Amino acid sequence: MSHSHxxxxxxxxxxxxxxxxxxxxxxxxxxPSLQEINIKLIQSGEKERLKELLRERLxxxxxxxxxxxxCRAFTRKKGRNNVTVDDxxxxxxxxxxxxxxxxxxxxxxxxxRAFLASTAD
Amino acid sequence: xxxxxxxxxxxxxxxxxxxxCSRNGSKPFRALQDCIRVKPxxxxxxxxxxxxxxxxxxxxxxxxRPRLYACVACAAVFCHAPPIHSHASAHALSVPGHEIAxxxxxxxxxxxxxxxxxxxxxxxAAVVLAQTITSTTSTSGSTVTQCKATGSQPDNLRKRxxxxxxxxxxxxxxxxxxxxxxxxxxxxxxxSLISSTELPWGLRGLNNLxxxxxxxxxxxALLHTPPLRNYFLSDRHNRYYCQQKNGAxxxxxxxxxxxxxxxxxxxxxxxxxxxxxxxxxxKFLHSWWxxxxxxxxxxxxxAHEFFISMLDGIHEKVAKEKRKTHSPGTGDCCIAxxxxxxxxxxxxxxxxxxxxxxxxxxxxxxxxxxxxxxxVSGKSSLAKSNNSCNVEADxxxxxxxxxxxxxxxxxxxxxxxxxxxxxxxxFCQKCQVRQESLKQMSIRKLPLVSCFHIKRFExxxxxxxxxKVDRYLQFPFSLDMAPYLSSSILRSRFGNRxxxxxxxxxxxxxxxxxxFELFAVVTHTGKLDAGHYVTYLRLSNHWYKCDxxxxxxxxxxxxxxxxxxxxxxxxxxxxxxxSEKQAAxxxxxxx
Numbered sequence: 206m207s208h209s210h211x212x213x214x215x216x217x218x219x220x221x222x223x224x225x226x227x228x229x230x231x232x233x234x235x236x237p238s239l240q241e242i243n244i245k246l247i248q249s250g251e252k253e254r255l256k257e258l259l260r261e262r263l264x265x266x267x268x269x270x271x272x273x274x275x276c277r278a279f280t281r282k283k284g285r286n287n288v289t290v291d292d293x294x295x296x297x298x299x300x301x302x303x304x305x306x307x308x309x310x311x312x313x314x315x316x317x318r319a320f321l322a323s324t325a326d
Numbered sequence: 327x328x329x330x331x332x333x334x335x336x337x338x339x340x341x342x343x344x345x346x347c348s349r350n351g352s353k354p355f356r357a358l359q360d361c362i363r364v365k366p367x368x369x370x371x372x373x374x375x376x377x378x379x380x381x382x383x384x385x386x387x388x389x390x391r392p393r394l395y396a397c398v399a400c401a402a403v404f405c406h407a408p409p410i411h412s413h414a415s416a417h418a419l420s421v422p423g424h425e426i427a428x429x430x431x432x433x434x435x436x437x438x439x440x441x442x443x444x445x446x447x448x449x450x451a452a453v454v455l456a457q458t459i460t461s462t463t464s465t466s467g468s469t470v471t472q473c474k475a476t477g478s479q480p481d482n483l484r485k486r487x488x489x490x491x492x493x494x495x496x497x498x499x500x501x502x503x504x505x506x507x508x509x510x511x512x513x514x515x516x517x518s519l520i521s522s523t524e525l526p527w528g529l530r531g532l533n534n535l536x537x538x539x540x541x542x543x544x545x546x547a548l549l550h551t552p553p554l555r556n557y558f559l560s561d562r563h564n565r566y567y568c569q570q571k572n573g574a575x576x577x578x579x580x581x582x583x584x585x586x587x588x589x590x591x592x593x594x595x596x597x598x599x600x601x602x603x604x605x606x607x608x609k610f611l612h613s614w615w616x617x618x619x620x621x622x623x624x625x626x627x628x629a630h631e632f633f634i635s636m637l638d639g640i641h642e643k644v645a646k647e648k649r650k651t652h653s654p655g656t657g658d659c660c661i662a663x664x665x666x667x668x669x670x671x672x673x674x675x676x677x678x679x680x681x682x683x684x685x686x687x688x689x690x691x692x693x694x695x696x697x698x699x700x701x702v703s704g705k706s707s708l709a710k711s712n713n714s715c716n717v718e719a720d721x722x723x724x725x726x727x728x729x730x731x732x733x734x735x736x737x738x739x740x741x742x743x744x745x746x747x748x749x750x751x752x753f754c755q756k757c758q759v760r761q762e763s764l765k766q767m768s769i770r771k772l773p774l775v776s777c778f779h780i781k782r783f784e785x786x787x788x789x790x791x792x793x794k795v796d797r798y799l800q801f802p803f804s805l806d807m808a809p810y811l812s813s814s815i816l817r818s819r820f821g822n823r824x825x826x827x828x829x830x831x832x833x834x835x836x837x838x839x840x841x842f843e844l845f846a847v848v849t850h851t852g853k854l855d856a857g858h859y860v861t862y863l864r865l866s867n868h869w870y871k872c873d874x875x876x877x878x879x880x881x882x883x884x885x886x887x888x889x890x891x892x893x894x895x896x897x898x899x900x901x902x903x904x905s906e907k908q909a910a911x912x913x914x915x916x917x
Contacts, residue, residue, distance in 0.1 A: 240390060248378050
């Protein structure tokens with residue numbers, strides 16, 4: 206269920222990035238908005254690379270297997286024909302978001318920060 | 327339109343999809359197929375877009391929503407973010423005929439009115455095709471479609487069709503024949519020796535002839551391997567007849583002097599005779615020494631090595647007699663292969679161009695690595711957060727969560743796609759150079775009996791540098807092998823697609839049942855050079871410990887806690903195949 210990855214990225218991204226260390230130059234520049242960050246990530250292709258990295262990490266730590274198991278359990282309970290993609294996303298999102306290992310979150314945040322720093326005007 | 331392939335039901339199209347297809351000709355998604363982009367080669371499929379293009383929702387201009395759908399009818403892009411809102415659904419409701427959309431990031435069809443994923447066979451086939459690069463040569467059987475068309479899979483799997491099981495009971499004439507030519511097991515001749523009700527039939531200790539517990543442990547497992555036991559007890563290899571035949575050739579060739587199958591036959595007769603005094607498999611040991619001369623000594627040996635060696639020995643003798651060529655996987659050559667032989671599939675994909683090379687190899691067992699060291703930060707923190715949340719699903723489904731090595735975990739790792747190191751570059755036929763590759767194993771055909779060998783002994787070329795891995799491995803009593811089959815592995819490689827695996831229809835007779843039951847566990851305790859093998863057998867759902875000459879009944883918890891070295895699982899359901907011969911007698915039907 207790769208949908209859930211995106212929700213997680215979004216929730217970590219909805220936290221405002223920490224203010225950059227203030228220098229004379231920086232004081233004149235505003236913090237980039239979520240939209241702007243996202244566009245930069247997509248246009249440079251970095252978002253795809255990050256998604257691949259995230260998939261790999263979540264596979265390694267068993268998160269994907271766990272989400273699959275939750276989906277299977279839910280589908281078994283409700284019946285295969287009574288379940289939609291939206292239902293599944295709704296059911297596993299809370300558990301999914303909360304069970305991402307801290308190390309994975311940290312690694313991705315660090316990469317995003319590094320990327321933004323490297324592409325700063 | 328829902329069809330059953332190997333027990334899998336293809337999802338029914340929703341009314342909107344049906345409507346769309348009927349209104350848009352025979353290839354409704356033809357234009358969409360041209361927009362599929364696969365990146366990196368052999369990787370995930372998405373809808374192609376310009377490098378600088380950022381898909382945005384036509385209604386709210388958002389680009390950061392997790393799911394963006396492009397309407398197949400008008401190509402407009404909308405977001406889908408329940409429960410907040412879904413502009414994709416709004417579009418579907420407002421414009422009739424515009425219900426079907428495609429996920430721009432995943433190239434998956436979605437019905438915005440039903441709010442659920444839908445599948446179209448042609449579209450999925452096109453996506454799968456784009457993901458597996460086609461090659462002009464058909465010999466290596468690289469692509470899915472070519473596998474379907476040219477049948478590059480082992481063709482000996484298609485030989486015999488499945489027949490329905492029909493119950494057989496002997497009539498009076500057959501009864502007479504049976505009575506005259508066999509010794510009833512509960513006969514009075516051995517009455518004094520038959521133990522009361524303590525141990526089930528066929529349990530008999532095996533004397534240790536000098537560090538031969540490696541042999542005794544494997545023999546106990548084989549003596550109670552159902553298809554093997556049935557074969558020998560129903561006189562399929564008659565040792566008197568075999569010796570008579572071979573006695574004729576007195577040219578002094580090695581083969582005529584010993585026959586492991588004959589010795590097995592003698593052992594089965596002895597063990598199932600009702601006599602409970604421990605049996606000495608001296609003749610068998612001697613014959614095996616003839617076959618595996620390099621292992622002939624009273625030193626301790628590896629049970630797994632012995633297992634492979636003796637199956638090989640049976641094959642050599644029996645196959646030669648039957649003059650059957652070694653046809654891997656079907657087991658037509660000898661009983662050893664019939665019972666234990668399966669087929670492994672290996673896919674190696676070039677990471678530069680996506681070209682995949684597929685090979686099939688027969689195997690008598692599956693050797694599994696134990697997990698490398700536990701306690702990597704990612705794994706441990708997942709286990710931590712796991713405890714604080716309400717886990718609905720069965721924890722054993724995901725081995726890493728619990729922090730214990732499990733057999734399922736080993737199998738998952740065995741069938742996981744693995745990046746071959748840069749020192750192991752594979753020669754790509756398409757690129758014509760050595761490239762970094764991705765390798766994935768899967769099980770093409772399951773054997774009747776699966777033997778899992780856990781690699782606990784790490785040998786180096788100098789024997790003194792070997793060590794034993796003592797880590798505990800959890801193993802289940804029942805095992806479903808479906809997730810490790812080639813069909814499942816390939817399906818998961820391509821994600822949510824209608825994916826008819828090559829030869830699915832034919833597979834129905836081979837692989838309908840993937841459920842296995844544990845019946846024997848060979849365990850090892852002690853050090854590498856000074857250890858002891860013990861076998862646990864499961865008979866009538868009771869467990870028995872076979873420690874050389876001593877057999878005792880034990881609780882299943884003892885077995886579960888034991889250090890498994892070789893685990894034997896048998897298929898729960900056995901299927902019959904029509905006989906090859908014209909006159910089908912009952913003894914030709916495989917049981």
